[in-house]
Amino acid sequence: MTSVDLKFFTLLLFPICIGSLGNLSLLCQYVFIYFSGSRSRPTDFILTNLTVANLLVILSRGIPDTMSALGMKDFLNNFGCKLVFYVLMVGKGVSFSTTCLLSVFQAITISPRSTRWTELKVKAIKYIGHCTILFWVLHMLANIRVPMLVSEKTNNENLTNTINYLYCSATTTTQDKNTIFASLSLSHDILWLKLMIWSSGSMVFILYRHKQRTKHIHRYNSSSRTSPETRASQSIFILVCAFVSFYALSSITYIWFSIYDRSAWWLVKTSALTNACFPTASPFILMTREHCVCRCMWKK
Template sequence: MDLKFVILFLFPIVIGSLGNFSLLWHSICLYFSGCRFRSTDFILRHLTVANLLVILSRGIPETMAALGIEDFLNNVGCKMVFYLQAVGKGVSFSTTCLLSVFQAITISPRSSRWAELKVKALKCIGPCPVICWVLHMLVNIRVPMLVSDKMNNTNIINTIDYQYCSAMISSKDKISIFAALRLSHDILCLKLMIWSSGSMVFVLYRHKQRTLHIHRHKIPSRSSAETRASQSILTLVCVFVSFYVLSSILNVWFSLYYEASWWLVKISALIYACFPTLSPFLLMTHEQCVCRFMWKK
């Protein structure tokens, strides 16, 4: 049993699950209480579900492996766990991008051109997260084919050992249509995040400059709800990109050096769970009503 990794993996399971469940529960309560519905709330619910999927499907097996429990997943279990991880991570990526884009459109200037875009965006907000789930279910359909349990893994070459399962790294996978689709998706989402984040920074800067003279001789008032939401989503995007870059570097390392050391595999798993664990707290930092709701309980 490796106690330090047990503690490290229990942290995202307990803290991350608590944060995501709290944010999801609050969003549902607001919906049924008839409170004002923000355009990003629907996307936020899908993000929390995807985060929970990543945390539980990755954190629980890693914790059990760190406890020294062996052969607790059969071949079907391994395939299911890794498939859920891949789908959850992909949906988390897509919905974070959607949050950023829709928030940039929400705080955009009220010109006729932007007003028309806002109307179209509100019509798309419902089906977009659903499309993300379907897309990642299809794109990651090959993941179960590359995963097996330890007992059925006869091909010990070009595999990553996760202690409870093994994942095969095929050279053909680098040029497959599935790899191309995943790469295209990631590049598109990163470009959209950069554009939307830059737009939000520009709009918030202009708003601050316009209102600067009003508050020059007065006590600054609290920032508006839209400003707080934009700041939290900007922080969320920056944190996501940071962890995505670290995860991508490790994935490149695994593809080049098949026999990865066990501690590097564990670090990769921790990085995998960092964003889903931190994201609800980053969003709640600027959502004062959410924080009050949590701590009154």
């Protein structure tokens, strides 16, 4: 193992261990709440799916890259490569869609108490489960072509249309097909990003108006605390900001992949780190802001 591989191993081991423990801890909390009979929030089901998707992303990309940095070679066969990258892409897609759903649902939850918004809240709660299941099915179908492009590591390093991940190889499609799929993927991402930005902006606006209306109350009540809805909205807003930031980093890496005929070593390693950023930060953003989740576990 070279000194560069050792540095990368150390950098990647941190998000794998910390991210896995954080997501598993959060997942165990929601499972405990469900089986203990405690009253769960509507967002708990969304967050459960988000933590599962984040775990899939961390494990499917982090573990192979870590083993590769340790000097292990040919530890994945053809089927293993196809499965790992398929799970990675499905997990990333579900994490993207679920984060957007979480943001939109919270914006609807804290919206003004009018007849129209009340009806929308009831419908939103009713269809949460259907939406999350639909996300898994859609991303499983949308990424069905991924196994066709991934195979075990090739010994031919002169192929200009192959990305070498050191343990697997990914073949890029022809320019026409690549343009079509890239356009579809980009339009999908732009749609979800627009929804995230709209819902996050709506939450900030609603919370600001609420703060202005209750400012005189807080002046005379020094013991007043932030409501659970406000804490949840703040955590989700921070979560969305983190997602957009890390998504921008990942997009820059993707652009470099498109420019280079063959991926450089540093580019492959950078993509592994950017993929692990959001899944690692996500559970800690939620756990540090939403104290009510932890309280429910100790009340029983």
